[in-house]
Amino acid sequence: MDINMTLLGQTVTFIVFVWFCYKFIWPFLIEAMRERQKTIAEGLAAGEEAERSRESAREEVADRLKEAQAEAQRIVDQARSQAAQMIEQARQDARDEGDRLKEAANAEIEQEFNRARESLRGEVATLAVQGAERILEADIDRDRHGELLNRLAAEL
Amino acid sequence: MAESSAEYIQHHLTNLTYGQCSDGAWQFAPCADGASMSFLSINVDSMGWSIGLGVLFCLIFRKAAKHATAGVPGSLQNAVEMLVEFIDDTCRSIFTHSNAIIAPLALTIFVWVFLMNLMDLVPVDWIPELAMALGVPYMKIVPTTDPNVTMGMALAVFALILFYSIRQKGAGGFLGELAFHPFPKVLAPVNFILESVTLLAKPLSLGLRLFGNLYAGEMIFILIALMYAGWAIGIFGGILQWAWAVFHVLIIILQAFIFAVLTVVYLAQAYDVEEEH
Numbered sequence: 001m002d003i004n005m006t007l008l009g010q011t012v013t014f015i016v017f018v019w020f021c022y023k024f025i026w027p028f029l030i031e032a033m034r035e036r037q038k039t040i041a042e043g044l045a046a047g048e049e050a051e052r053s054r055e056s057a058r059e060e061v062a063d064r065l066k067e068a069q070a071e072a073q074r075i076v077d078q079a080r081s082q083a084a085q086m087i088e089q090a091r092q093d094a095r096d097e098g099d100r101l102k103e104a105a106n107a108e109i110e111q112e113f114n115r116a117r118e119s120l121r122g123e124v125a126t127l128a129v130q131g132a133e134r135i136l137e138a139d140i141d142r143d144r145h146g147e148l149l150n151r152l153a154a155e156l
Numbered sequence: 157m158a159e160s161s162a163e164y165i166q167h168h169l170t171n172l173t174y175g176q177c178s179d180g181a182w183q184f185a186p187c188a189d190g191a192s193m194s195f196l197s198i199n200v201d202s203m204g205w206s207i208g209l210g211v212l213f214c215l216i217f218r219k220a221a222k223h224a225t226a227g228v229p230g231s232l233q234n235a236v237e238m239l240v241e242f243i244d245d246t247c248r249s250i251f252t253h254s255n256a257i258i259a260p261l262a263l264t265i266f267v268w269v270f271l272m273n274l275m276d277l278v279p280v281d282w283i284p285e286l287a288m289a290l291g292v293p294y295m296k297i298v299p300t301t302d303p304n305v306t307m308g309m310a311l312a313v314f315a316l317i318l319f320y321s322i323r324q325k326g327a328g329g330f331l332g333e334l335a336f337h338p339f340p341k342v343l344a345p346v347n348f349i350l351e352s353v354t355l356l357a358k359p360l361s362l363g364l365r366l367f368g369n370l371y372a373g374e375m376i377f378i379l380i381a382l383m384y385a386g387w388a389i390g391i392f393g394g395i396l397q398w399a400w401a402v403f404h405v406l407i408i409i410l411q412a413f414i415f416a417v418l419t420v421v422y423l424a425q426a427y428d429v430e431e432e433h
Contacts (some may be wrong), residue, residue: 002192003304004175006199010206010308011315017210018257018264018312021217026260028221029240032233035226 125153161382168280168378171199171302172287172294184293199302206299209271213264239267246417251424258420261316265309266416272299273370273408277401280377300370300411303363310363313419317358320426329429358422362415369411373404 129149170185175197177187184200185193220236229237243266247259275298287295299305321330334351335344380400383393 002173002197003307004173004193004195004197004199006171006202006302006304007308007311009198009203010305011312013203013207013210014264014268014309014312017214017268018261020214021264022257022260025214025217025221026240026263028224029217029233029237030244030259032224032226032229033237033241036229039226 121153125149128152164382165375165378167294168284169296169375170294171296172201172292173197174200199296199304201294201296202299202302202305205275205297206268206272206305209275209299210268213267213271217263217267239263243416247420250417250420251427253424253427255320255423255427258423261423262416262420265419266412269300269309269366269415270409270412272305273412275299276301276370276373276377276404276408279397280374280381298370298374300366301374303367306367306370307359307363309415310359313362313422314359317355317422317426320423324427325429333429362418362422366411366415369407373400373407376400377404 173185173193174183175185175193176182177193178189178191179187181187185197187193216232217236220233223230224233240263243263244259247262251258278297283297284295287293296302321333325333334355335341335348337347337351339347377397377400380393380397383396384390
C-alpha cells in the first residue's frame with residue numbers, strides 16, 4: 001500500500017477519461033435530451049392548440065347548426081304561409097268563379113224568364129183578343145183597341 | 157487454506173507492483189531483499205482494473221452518445237440519460253456558474269468510481285485465485301481500495317480547484333482569500349496557516365474518504381471469507397457476506413456520489429468570491 005507512480009498514473013488516466021467524456025459523450029447526450037424536451041414541449045403545445053381549435057370548431061358547428069335550423073324553420077314557415085295563401089287564393093278563385101257562374105246562370109234564367117214572360121204576354125194578348133172576338137162575335141179593330149190590349153198585356 | 161489467516165489477509169491486501177528494487181533490477185514485487193519499492197513503481201492491478209473500468213464506462217456511454225436520438229430512446233440510452241439527467245440536475249443545483257467541464261467531470265467521477273467500487277461485490281477469492289492459477293502472485297481487483305487511485309483522482313480535483321481559484325480571482329485574490337480570513341488582516345500568517353489546512357484538507361478528505369470506506373468494506377469481506385473453514389460457520393459466513401454485500405451496494409453508490417458531489421462543491425467554492433470581513 002505504498003504511495004508510488006500509480007498516484008500520478010491515476011491522475012493522468014482520470015484527466016483522460018474526463019476529457020473523453022467532455023468531448024465525446026456529454027454534449028451528444030445532453031443535446032439529444034434537450035432536443036427531445038423541446039419536441040415534447042412543442043408536441044404538448046400543439047396538442048393544446050388542437051384542443052382549442054377543436055373546441056372552437058365545435059362551437060362553430062353548433063352555431064352553423066343553429067343557423068341552419070333557424071333557416072329551415074323560416075323556410076318551412078314561409079312555405080306554410082305560402083301554401084295557406086295559395087289555398088286561400090284558390091278558394092277565393094273558386095268562390096269567385098262560382099259566383100260568376102251563379103250570376104251568369106241567374107242572368108240567363110232571368111233572361112229566359114223575361115223572354116218567356118214576353119212571349120206569354122204576346123200570346124195572352126192574342127188569346128185575349130181571340131177570346132174577346134169570340135165573346136163579342138165581332139171584329140175588334142186591332143188598331144182602335146190596340147192600346148187597350150197592350151195595357152191589358154202589360155198588366156198580365 | 158494452507159496459509160495462516162494473517163498471510164491470507166496480507167495476500168489479499170497486496171497489490172501487484174512492478175518497479176525498481178534497491179539492487180537496480182526492474183521486476184514485480186517483492187524484491188529479493190524484501191524491502192519495499194521506491195516511488196518509481198506502479199500497481200499494475202490497480203492501473204489495469206481502473207483503466208479497464210474507465211474504458212468500459214467510455215465504451216458504454218460513447219455507444220449511447222453516438223446513437224443518441226431526440227426520438228424514442230432505447231433502453232441503453234434511457235438508462236444513460238437517466239444518469240446524465242441526475243448528474244446534470246445535481247450540478248446545476250450546486251454549481252451556479254457557467255462551466256462546461258463540471259457536469260462531464262461529475263458524470264465521469266460518479267460512473268467510474270461506481271464501477272471501481274462495484275468490483276468490491278465480486279467475491280474476494282475468485283479473481284485472486286484465478287490469477288494465482290495463471291501464475292500472477294497478487295491481484296487486487298478493487299482499484300478504490302488502493303490509496304494511490306483515490307488520491308490520484310483527488311490530486312486532479314485539487315489541481316482543478318487551484319486552477320479555477322486562480323483563474324477566477326487572480327493569484328493575488330486567491331492568496332488574499334487564504335490570508336485575510338477568518339481573522340483580521342494583522343493576523344495574516346495565522347489565517348494563512350488555517351486556510352491552507354482547510355484547502356489541503358479538501359483533496360485529502362476527498363481521496364481518503366473513498367479509500368477508507370472501500371478499504372474497510374473490502375476488509376470485512378476478507379474477514380468474512382476467513383469463515384469459510386467449516387460447514388456450520390461457513391453457512392453463517394455466507395449469510396453474513398450476503399448481508400454485507402447488500403449493505404455495501406448502498407455504500408458503493410453513496411461513496412461514488414459523494415466524491416462527485418464534493419468535487420462539484422469544491423469547484424463551486426473555487427468560483428465563489430467570499431465577501432470581505
